[in-house]
Every structure is written in structure tokens, then in C-alpha cells.
Amino acid sequence: MKKPRGVHDILPGEVERWQHLEGVIRELTRVYGYREIRTPVFEFTELFQRGVGEETDIVAKEMYSFPDRRGRSLSLRPEGTAPVVRAFIENNLHTWPQPVKLYYTGPMFRYDRPQAWRYRQFHQFGVEVFGSADPAVDAEVIALLMEFYERIGLKELTLEINSVGCAECRADLTGALRNYFTSRLKELCRDCRARLGRNPLRLLDCKEEKCRGLAREAPVPLQFLCSRCEAHFQAVLKELETLNIGYAINPCLVRGLDYYTGTAFEVTVLDAGAQNALGGGGRYDNLVETCGGRPTPGVGFAVGLERTLYALEQQGVKLPGAASLEAFVATAGEVAAAKLSGVLRLLREAGIAADRDYTGRGLKGQLKQAHRRSARWVVILGDEELSRGNMAVRDMDTGEQAELPETELVRWLRTRQSKTDVLVKDY
Ligand SMILES: [Zn+2]
Ligand SMILES: [Zn+2]
Incomplete structure (x- = not known):
């Protein structure tokens, strides 16, 4: 018997490295005041369609969905935020002292093309904070993420940050992006031509070389921020400076998901001359409402643990072996x-x-x-x-x-x- 493609066993000898990361996560979240939440590995498919977005690659192409015995569509979770939002709403966590600061670790599932250190069952560590729109919370979440990398010994990291704005800022931006990219339609990749009508924002972070060239000249969210979003973004940057956290503003950073509003960030590591994303997140002030809850601001991140372990290996960082x-x-x-x-x-x-x-x-x-x-x-x-x-x-x-x-x-x-x-x- 063989395991299905894209999954892996973690054997004694390797599992100690996982336990080490998990120990750092437990200690770090404790000192930052985050509490663990464990949600099921499967949910109703509709949660991800609403919470992640039907147009995203994750939901459109990569979910493990199946009918249960009564014909309802269930899906293995492809990411951790939507289930935590569902749990927040269903368990009335809005009645807890706000903000509610949560973290999770566990397996996620995506039917993706397996590559080295990319699996169909992979593991993430993530945090979600609900109930505060304070820019200091955005900065705290980023600080926690950077300290996680620091504590495990990872170096050569870049924190990229951007603001993708709110619905108000995006009204004008969407039109400007459509005009710009429509005028360059012939130069776009096939995916981008399809995305242009539905979500032109996504064209800014297409990985295709020809689209990246175009994106550099395109209108970007920062040029269209409303005064509230602009003030929020500046306050986040100022707080990061206070915390001595270096950052690079990347105006084309929009992340692949539909739910981000305002702050978006990503941490990349230099590997063989290329910047590879290790983790990232952002603010999602409409997501709780989209999933059926009362309006509640939120911000969080998710980190791929396999990719983190791979980066540690590349950098020759020693981790505890077998006791x-x-x-x-x-x-x-x-x-x-x-x-x-x-x-x-x-x-x-x-x-x-x-x-x-x-x-x-x-x-x-x-x-x-x-x-x-x-x-x-x-x-x-x-x-x-x-x-x-x-x-x-x-x-x-x-x-x-x-x-x-x-x-x-x-x-x-x-x-x-x-x-x-x-x-x-x-x-
Ligand atoms: Zn705005
Ligand atoms: Zn493209």
C-alpha cells in the first residue's frame, strides 16, 4: 500500500522538529495573549465559497469536496481563517471581552500540483484577532509573526506590506485598473484576461513575467486610499517603526484571497536568489459579516510550516533532533x-x-x-x-x-x- 500523491509521513527523527516549532508557537502565543482554537478539518463547502470566495483558485480548483451520506457538500478545510470565523460567530465569541485573540495549528488540504515541500495535506500556524480595528493590532500580529521567525532562527526575511483599501477606496481603483489593463489586453496572460472582468485587483500580483511588468506601471490601491484607510495604514507603519520592525512597501501586494481589506502583508525569504513567500495575512473587516455574523473587524496571518522547515534547512539552522x-x-x-x-x-x-x-x-x-x-x-x-x-x-x-x-x-x-x-x- 502506498500513500496518495502529495501527502507525507512525519517520522520519529523528523517529528522532533515539528514539536520544536509547536513549542515555540505555544510559548509565543502565550506571552502575546492568544488562546488556541481547534476547529474541525471539514466544514460545509458553502463556508469556503462565501468566506474565501468562489472565484479564488483555492475554492474554484483546489478543494477536496465530497457529498456526505445525505448529499450535503462538505470540504476538507483549504485554509484556517473561514473555519475560525464560523466558530467565532456560531459560539457567540462577540460576547467575550474584545478583542478575541486566537491561534491555531493543523493540517489544511488543497488539491494542488505537488512540488518539493508543497503538499496536498500541509500544515499551518495562524492567528486571528476579532473585535478591534486599531492599527496597533495589525502591528501586533505582524510583530508576533516576525518574532516567530526570529525565535526559530530564520534569517534573510523581508516583510512586505501594503494596503488594499476598503470597499469605498476600491470603487475608483477597480475602474482605473480595468481601463489600464483593458488597454494592454493583448499583453496579459490567459488567467489575467479571465480575471479582468471579475476581480482586476488580482492582476497586480500575477506571477507571470509579462503581467508583472505591466503591474509595475498599473494604478495601485495606495493611490486610491480614502482618508480613513490612509490614516490607518500610516499608523500601522508608524507602530512597526516603534517596534523596530523593518518593512518594504510593495504597492502590488494584494494576496490571493478576496477577503482582505486595508493592511496586507507577506514575509518572504531569500532562497537561491528568489524571494519565496513563507507566510502572510492582513485585515479582513468584512469577513465576519460576509459569513453571517454581526460586523466585526478582524486581522490575522497564516504560516506554512512545511515551507518554514524547508527554509530552516536551506539556511542550515540546527533544530533539536531525537531525544x-x-x-x-x-x-x-x-x-x-x-x-x-x-x-x-x-x-x-x-x-x-x-x-x-x-x-x-x-x-x-x-x-x-x-x-x-x-x-x-x-x-x-x-x-x-x-x-x-x-x-x-x-x-x-x-x-x-x-x-x-x-x-x-x-x-x-x-x-x-x-x-x-x-x-x-x-x-
Ligand atoms: Zn478606504
Ligand atoms: Zn497574468
């Missing part, structure tokens, strides 16, 4: 074998990672096994030592050996136990 076994308990003789499970339990209760053989190996085989498992200590229960009420223990790092009574064992190991006893492997 080693601390004590391997070996036995020789029948009296010893009867004592084995008691000693193991004693060690485990004391917080020492301990294991034994379960395949009937002789003493020599057990010692070999202890070595293969990289055990720091080997505890040997032999009939001879036991007849004196003792057991033997050997420190494999230092070669130190001792014969001790059971009551002394834990104390002996603990005084030698080091908190940094985790193998750091080359990533």
Missing part, C-alpha cells in the same frame, strides 16, 4: 529478570527515560542494544550484585561505573542528568 534514551536496564540471570520491571518503573516515575529489552537477548545483546539506542547509562541487574543487595551502573559518556543499592540509583543518575541531554543533529 536520547537515558537509561537502559539490562539483566543477567533469573533473579535479576524478576526485578527488572520494578527498577524500570522506579526510573520512569523519577522522570528518567528508561527502557529494556523485550526480545529475549542475552546480556551481550542487551548491551549492544543499549548502545544502538544511544543510552546514556546502562543499569545492569546481575544475580551476583543482587545477592549483595546492589546493582551495577555505567555512564556510557564518561565510562564511570558504580555498584549501588536500589535506593541510591535514582539519586546517582539525577546528579549526573543534564537538562541539555538532547542530541542536536545536523538538520
Whole structure:
């Protein structure tokens, strides 16, 4: 049996890197005052059609949708924001103290062309803040994102930022974009020609080279911001400066989704001479209302964890590898074998990672096994030592050996136990 295309197993040895990222996420969100939310991996398809937008590639081409047994269309979540918005509305979180600051991690699903480090089941870390339109919240969300990258050790990042404006600013912008691109229609890629009628804003961040050239000369949202959006954007930038966060204004940054209003941002990393997007987000002040809730401003981001791990690997950042076994308990003789499970339990209760053989190996085989498992200590229960009420223990790092009574064992190991006893492997 083989796994379907575009998914991957995370095996022991690699899973420690994931646990490390998850640990950073838990600690970082704790100090910023965000609380975790866990939503189901599938929702009614309609949620994504409304919340992400039927015209987006994600919904139009990439969703795993299927009818349930009663014929209702369900979809595996292709992104995390719409489900969190649905949960916010359905659970009346508008009655909680505002703003409500949430984070999530988990698998998302998109039927996309699999490439290196791009999967059909991939994982995201994201935050969403509801109930405040304060530009300081936009800046806080960005600060949290940048600190996440800093804490895991990622470098050579660029924060690109833009404002895509509100519905009011966009009325004039849309007309100007249509005029401009219609006059250059022959030079556009096929996708852009199709998008022009429905959502001309999207033409600004087409990845095709010929469209990018045109986009550089096109009218952009910043030229059409209403006074409210302009003031908000300037306040976000000022707050970023206060926080000492460098940024580059990219007037063509609109992100692929329909729901953004005002601030939009993206973090890219330099990889083999090209800037690759790692994560991004923005403000979505109409989304809660679009999904059936009362008008509630919101802002958030999402980060692809596979791509983050890939970037860490490219930069040679060392992450924790497998934690080693601390004590391997070996036995020789029948009296010893009867004592084995008691000693193991004693060690485990004391917080020492301990294991034994379960395949009937002789003493020599057990010692070999202890070595293969990289055990720091080997505890040997032999009939001879036991007849004196003792057991033997050997420190494999230092070669130190001792014969001790059971009551002394834990104390002996603990005084030698080091908190940094985790193998750091080359990533
Ligand atoms: Zn506006
Ligand atoms: Zn294009």
C-alpha cells in the first residue's frame, strides 16, 4: 500500500522538529495573549465559497469536496481563517471581552500540483484577532509573526506590506485598473484576461513575467486610499517603526484571497536568489459579516510550516533532533529478570527515560542494544550484585561505573542528568 500523491509521513527523527516549532508557537502565543482554537478539518463547502470566495483558485480548483451520506457538500478545510470565523460567530465569541485573540495549528488540504515541500495535506500556524480595528493590532500580529521567525532562527526575511483599501477606496481603483489593463489586453496572460472582468485587483500580483511588468506601471490601491484607510495604514507603519520592525512597501501586494481589506502583508525569504513567500495575512473587516455574523473587524496571518522547515534547512539552522534514551536496564540471570520491571518503573516515575529489552537477548545483546539506542547509562541487574543487595551502573559518556543499592540509583543518575541531554543533529 502506498500513500496518495502529495501527502507525507512525519517520522520519529523528523517529528522532533515539528514539536520544536509547536513549542515555540505555544510559548509565543502565550506571552502575546492568544488562546488556541481547534476547529474541525471539514466544514460545509458553502463556508469556503462565501468566506474565501468562489472565484479564488483555492475554492474554484483546489478543494477536496465530497457529498456526505445525505448529499450535503462538505470540504476538507483549504485554509484556517473561514473555519475560525464560523466558530467565532456560531459560539457567540462577540460576547467575550474584545478583542478575541486566537491561534491555531493543523493540517489544511488543497488539491494542488505537488512540488518539493508543497503538499496536498500541509500544515499551518495562524492567528486571528476579532473585535478591534486599531492599527496597533495589525502591528501586533505582524510583530508576533516576525518574532516567530526570529525565535526559530530564520534569517534573510523581508516583510512586505501594503494596503488594499476598503470597499469605498476600491470603487475608483477597480475602474482605473480595468481601463489600464483593458488597454494592454493583448499583453496579459490567459488567467489575467479571465480575471479582468471579475476581480482586476488580482492582476497586480500575477506571477507571470509579462503581467508583472505591466503591474509595475498599473494604478495601485495606495493611490486610491480614502482618508480613513490612509490614516490607518500610516499608523500601522508608524507602530512597526516603534517596534523596530523593518518593512518594504510593495504597492502590488494584494494576496490571493478576496477577503482582505486595508493592511496586507507577506514575509518572504531569500532562497537561491528568489524571494519565496513563507507566510502572510492582513485585515479582513468584512469577513465576519460576509459569513453571517454581526460586523466585526478582524486581522490575522497564516504560516506554512512545511515551507518554514524547508527554509530552516536551506539556511542550515540546527533544530533539536531525537531525544536520547537515558537509561537502559539490562539483566543477567533469573533473579535479576524478576526485578527488572520494578527498577524500570522506579526510573520512569523519577522522570528518567528508561527502557529494556523485550526480545529475549542475552546480556551481550542487551548491551549492544543499549548502545544502538544511544543510552546514556546502562543499569545492569546481575544475580551476583543482587545477592549483595546492589546493582551495577555505567555512564556510557564518561565510562564511570558504580555498584549501588536500589535506593541510591535514582539519586546517582539525577546528579549526573543534564537538562541539555538532547542530541542536536545536523538538520
Ligand atoms: Zn478606504
Ligand atoms: Zn497574468
